[in-house]
Structure formats: C-alpha cells, structure tokens
Amino acid sequence: MSVTVSDLLKLPSLQHARVIGGAGGLKKVVSSISVLESTDPGVLINEVFRHNKYPGSEIVITGFLNCINDVECQCSNLLRLIEGGEVGMVLYYVGVYLPRVDRRLIEIADANDFVLICMPEGQRHLRYSDLITDVTECIYKDRLVPGSLVSDILARISSAPHHQQTVGTALQMLCAELGCSAALTTHEGNILNLATWPSGMEDTVREGIERCLQLLTEQICVPCPFLADAEMSCVSIRSDLAQPLHLALIKVGAPLGASLVEQAADIVRICINIWGKQHGAVAIHELLRAILQDEPLKMRRLAEIFHVDVASLHELWMLCGADAGEVEERMEQDLALARQCADTVVGAIYEGQPVMCLSTPHSLRETESAIREILSCALKTSPDAVVVRCSGLSNTTSCRRAYLLTLDNLEDAKRIFPHKRMFLQGELELAASCRKRIDEGETAAVRRTMPLAALQADREYHDLLDTACVYLLDCDSSVTRTAEMLFLHKNTIKYRLQRIADLLGYRLGKMPETIELYRSAAVYRLLHEVR
Incomplete structure (x- = not known):
C-alpha cells in the first residue's frame, strides 16, 4: 500500500511526461486520482476541502481550461490543493489550450514539494481517461499485495x-x-x-x-x-x-x-x-464548525458531549491576518486569555483563522485587556493582524451571521479605518452599508457623499476634507490625536474644525447631524480606495 508519485511516472500514460516542479515530493504516497473541474478557489475550500475533511494524497488532473489566461486563479487553485493535502498535479493541453506553464506555478510547487507534471506539449489527442485507468489499476494491484x-x-x-x-x-x-x-x-x-x-x-x-x-x-x-x-x-x-x-x-x-x-x-x-490532545481539539473544532455553519442537530450533539451551553454564547472574536504557524502555537494561550473574561469559550482554528464564541464577558475592561494581549502577541510576527469582536449576539445563528459579516466586509472596514487594529460589529456593518451604496452605482454613491459637498466652497477643500475624515473616522473626535496623526499643531486643527463648522452650519460631533457626515466620510474613503 505504498504507490508513490515516482511509481506513477513509470506508467505508460506518463511515459513522455516531464516533472517541471516539486521534485521533492516524488516519494509521497498516492491514494487516488481526481480531476479538477472548478476554478473557483472558494469552492475548493467550502465544498471539496472542508476543514474537517482531509482527502489527502490524491494526484489531480487538470488543463485549467476555464482559466487558461488567469494565472492568479491557477496559482490560487494550486495553493488550495496543497492545503487540502494533494500530492501533485498533471497538466494537460499545454501549448494547445493552456498557452504555457507560468513560472509562478513552478515556484509554488517547488516551495511545497508538490509534484507538478507536464504532459507532452502541443498534443490535443491526449485523454484524461488513459491516465485515470493506469493510476487506478496501479493502486488496485498494490492493495492486493500484503503489507503493513x-x-x-x-x-x-x-x-x-x-x-x-x-x-x-x-x-x-x-x-x-x-x-x-x-x-x-x-x-x-x-x-x-x-x-x-x-x-x-x-x-x-x-x-x-x-x-x-x-x-x-x-x-x-x-x-x-x-x-x-x-x-x-x-x-x-x-x-x-x-x-x-x-x-x-x-x-x-x-x-x-x-x-x-x-x-x-x-x-x-x-x-x-x-495525537490524543489534538483529537479533543478537533472535536471542539467540529462544535465550532457546527455553530458557524448553522448545523443545529450536530451542534447540540457535540455540545452535549463536551458539556457546553451553546445558548450562553453571545459573542464572537476572530484574529485575522496572523501568521499561520504562530496562530497554531498560541491558540491555547489565546483561549486561556478569553476564559479569564468569560465563563464559556468555544474556540479553534477555523479555515486558517482563530475563531472564538464566548458567553457575555464579565466586564468591558477585562475584555479589552484580553484582546489587547492577544493582538500584541500576534503583531510581533504579523504586522497586519487585526481582531474582530462582535458582541450582543442573540444566539448561535447570530454568531454565524457575524462570522459571515466579517468574511464579507473586513477588507472594506480596513480601508475605511486604516489605523484600527480592533474592529467591532458596527464598523463591519458600516462597511457593508457603504459597499452596498457604491454597488448601487455612481449616482447613489455621490448622493451618499453629499453632506461633504459643502466643504467644496472653501479653497482649502482637500485639507478640510482630510481633517474631517481623520477627526471622525480615526481619532474619535479628538483634536490632540488628529493633530498628531496629521503632524500639525492643535491650533491648526481647531482652525480647520471651526472652518468646517462654518461651512456645514453645525459643529463636528453634534448629533444627529454628524451621523450622515460620518457615513459620507466612510463612503468617500471607500470610493477613494476603489479608484
């Protein structure tokens, strides 16, 4: 039971094939063969290589026929296959439909000992079925031989x-x-x-x-x-x-x-x-997965086994953008920090990111202290790491919605709040709202930024606009912090704020007038990033 990639290269259907990358993986065992039909990496994550499934040790056939000119998509698919435990890929129709094998594919294969095999180039008569038959027969015969x-x-x-x-x-x-x-x-x-x-x-x-x-x-x-x-x-x-x-x-x-x-x-x-300790961790991961995928029957069954009161879970934390290796090493310490401020914590690495569902924390001070500690450790190796905290969730279905809200809108939230390291649910919802307005078309987006239009009457329009955005979005309406961030004297900021107030007819921070201005600043930043 030990057919390797090297053994497969001796098969008749691979007689004229070339190994063009990942030669370090030639001794890896092959358990089966499959065909890559999807070119959407998200499908590979969510449907083919779900976190609790490890097909592993397959060799994959593809011609990248649906993305022959999209090298980024090809690379993304290759990385997802590697993450799913596949051992190699056989490329068909190079020089026929696929113009060439991009150097980036070879570099990824070499870096991960993922064997990249190229069938003879320029030959359109080649058929997947020949290789599938050869590999299947080879594996079947090997399994008939007694072994360990x-x-x-x-x-x-x-x-x-x-x-x-x-x-x-x-x-x-x-x-x-x-x-x-x-x-x-x-x-x-x-x-x-x-x-x-x-x-x-x-x-x-x-x-x-x-x-x-x-x-x-x-x-x-x-x-x-x-x-x-x-x-x-x-x-x-x-x-x-x-x-x-x-x-x-x-x-x-x-x-x-x-x-x-x-x-x-x-x-x-x-x-x-x-791997006894990890076995328990995987089962906990299954509980977290059941929560985030809204599988109530499975969730209740696992909750009973591990004596977890899922009805008490009202909060979700995610650490995003952290180094994968560091995340695995620190997961238990991060869970311990979370348990200092909440009675019930269910957490694991899910889809490559630490995710925790918690009961209502004892106090805001304890919560912020724990998150700061988690974040400070992550920032040592991952300068782009951020923590997302969604609180006040009514049930596990709300936990799933908060998780999906984060996946869909965190990048936009980072564009709106580029200096933030901890994001709250409201900031993600704001990002979602702004994105919706932009997607409705230019007219809707311009209409949303109308509250800022009054500043155009001043010859220092761009300075006033920049000051308003920083003051509202980055500095919690603090003159001192705004001055520090813009490298200006506080009196300059005060002058600009007064000028803005004169043009708007109200002072920044006055509610409810400032609400629409705040949203306008967020849409403006998102539009500016898009352009």
Whole structure:
C-alpha cells in the first residue's frame, strides 16, 4: 500500500511526461486520482476541502481550461490543493489550450514539494481517461499485495499538515484504503469521529450506528443491521485515555477480514495516543464548525458531549491576518486569555483563522485587556493582524451571521479605518452599508457623499476634507490625536474644525447631524480606495 508519485511516472500514460516542479515530493504516497473541474478557489475550500475533511494524497488532473489566461486563479487553485493535502498535479493541453506553464506555478510547487507534471506539449489527442485507468489499476494491484497498513497510514498522517494530524484524518485515510465506513464512539454511544466510503453516506451510517450501537458487542465481520449486503466489525480501542472507545467498521461486499480489522484498530489506538490532545481539539473544532455553519442537530450533539451551553454564547472574536504557524502555537494561550473574561469559550482554528464564541464577558475592561494581549502577541510576527469582536449576539445563528459579516466586509472596514487594529460589529456593518451604496452605482454613491459637498466652497477643500475624515473616522473626535496623526499643531486643527463648522452650519460631533457626515466620510474613503 505504498504507490508513490515516482511509481506513477513509470506508467505508460506518463511515459513522455516531464516533472517541471516539486521534485521533492516524488516519494509521497498516492491514494487516488481526481480531476479538477472548478476554478473557483472558494469552492475548493467550502465544498471539496472542508476543514474537517482531509482527502489527502490524491494526484489531480487538470488543463485549467476555464482559466487558461488567469494565472492568479491557477496559482490560487494550486495553493488550495496543497492545503487540502494533494500530492501533485498533471497538466494537460499545454501549448494547445493552456498557452504555457507560468513560472509562478513552478515556484509554488517547488516551495511545497508538490509534484507538478507536464504532459507532452502541443498534443490535443491526449485523454484524461488513459491516465485515470493506469493510476487506478496501479493502486488496485498494490492493495492486493500484503503489507503493513499501520505503517503506511502513520507515514501518511505524519506528512499531513500539522492541524490535520488527528484521529479523524486517520479514519478518513482508513476508509479510502479499505473501501469501508468507520465510526469512533465513546462507551456511552456518542460518535466522536465518522468517516464514510463512499462519501455522502454520513447520515445513513450515523443513524444506523446510533440506533444499534448499544446492542453490539466486540465482534468481527457480522451482518450489518442497517445496510444491505454489508458486514460490520466492532472492536474496543484501549488507548492511554482513561475511557475505552469503540471502533465500528462497515464494509459493503467482501468482508475486511480479521487481520485488516486488527490493523485498523491498531492505527486508531496509536493515533489517539500520539495525537490524543489534538483529537479533543478537533472535536471542539467540529462544535465550532457546527455553530458557524448553522448545523443545529450536530451542534447540540457535540455540545452535549463536551458539556457546553451553546445558548450562553453571545459573542464572537476572530484574529485575522496572523501568521499561520504562530496562530497554531498560541491558540491555547489565546483561549486561556478569553476564559479569564468569560465563563464559556468555544474556540479553534477555523479555515486558517482563530475563531472564538464566548458567553457575555464579565466586564468591558477585562475584555479589552484580553484582546489587547492577544493582538500584541500576534503583531510581533504579523504586522497586519487585526481582531474582530462582535458582541450582543442573540444566539448561535447570530454568531454565524457575524462570522459571515466579517468574511464579507473586513477588507472594506480596513480601508475605511486604516489605523484600527480592533474592529467591532458596527464598523463591519458600516462597511457593508457603504459597499452596498457604491454597488448601487455612481449616482447613489455621490448622493451618499453629499453632506461633504459643502466643504467644496472653501479653497482649502482637500485639507478640510482630510481633517474631517481623520477627526471622525480615526481619532474619535479628538483634536490632540488628529493633530498628531496629521503632524500639525492643535491650533491648526481647531482652525480647520471651526472652518468646517462654518461651512456645514453645525459643529463636528453634534448629533444627529454628524451621523450622515460620518457615513459620507466612510463612503468617500471607500470610493477613494476603489479608484
């Protein structure tokens, strides 16, 4: 069970292919082959390589036919495949439809030991099916040869990204290798990890196991009570954890046999012992994922297992733009800081960013102190890091909305407030509102900036406009801070503010008149950035 990329290069369909990048990954194990059809990196993240799924070890075929002239899109897809654990890519139709292989693709492949293989250039008669047949046959024949499943899976999981070195990943690899479904459960019958083969059977297998798990004893290859033409094996996993766990394996068609069941149990036991702490972290990540993806049934099930009162969660924190390696190292310390100011905290690295859902904090002072500490540590290695805090959320559905609000509008909020390092929900909502006005067209955007038009009557219009924006958006209406930011004397700022007041007919800061001016300044900044 150890077909490598190097082995595949000996196949007839790859006889004239060239390795043009990532040669350091030639010894990586290949578990299957797939075709890249999507060119939207977001689809790869949200649908193909969801955080709790690790297909891993696939080799991918593509011709980038939908983005032959979009090198940025090609690079983004390559990076997403690497993050998803794929081992290499075979490029077809170079010189036919794809003009050439851009140097940036090769550099990304080399940097990540991601094998980039180029089929003979200028040949339009090549077919994906030839390579798919060759690779599938090679992998199938290899699996017929007796070998150590344990060492193979452990080697592959050890080479996986650090955050994917978990029991869940091991189960997914097992399912792919053995063509079976697997579930790891507690003694009480709670499912901790579930992986199915073929994919898409999660609900069927989960419901079947939950229905009959209490009736099952340790047994090998007995008829499955909830799937036709399938056999089920249930074994006890006695790891270093205090509580024994159970592993259920379901195979349609030919049974696994006692030897493979024993090896599978051994793999899971070893993974729990090596990555036991991470196993708990992944389960917590699953709870966070259920909250952010609004999966109430899964959320309640996981909340019961970990004794988390999800109804008490009314706040969401996100650390954005931080170094990935630093984030992983500091996650536990950041969670500890959050727990100092809130009774309930559910947090994990989600889609590459630390996300925390909290109960209402004890006080604003404690909250700001914790966020400052989290941010100061992140800024040491990531000068562009920011923290987002959304408070007063009514339920977990609101937590999801706040998360999506952040994803959609944080970049615009940074343009409106370029000096901020901590963003609140209201600032994100303001950014969303401004973007909506701009997207409605030039007329709507100009109408939104009308409150600033009165300043055009002054010959120092640009200075007054700049002062108004800095005073309102950056300095919380502080004359001293505005002077410092613009490198001017306070008296100059006072003079300009007085001149602005004369032109507007009211002083900056007077409510409710200043509300529309504030929005106008935000739209102006966003328009200025766009242009």
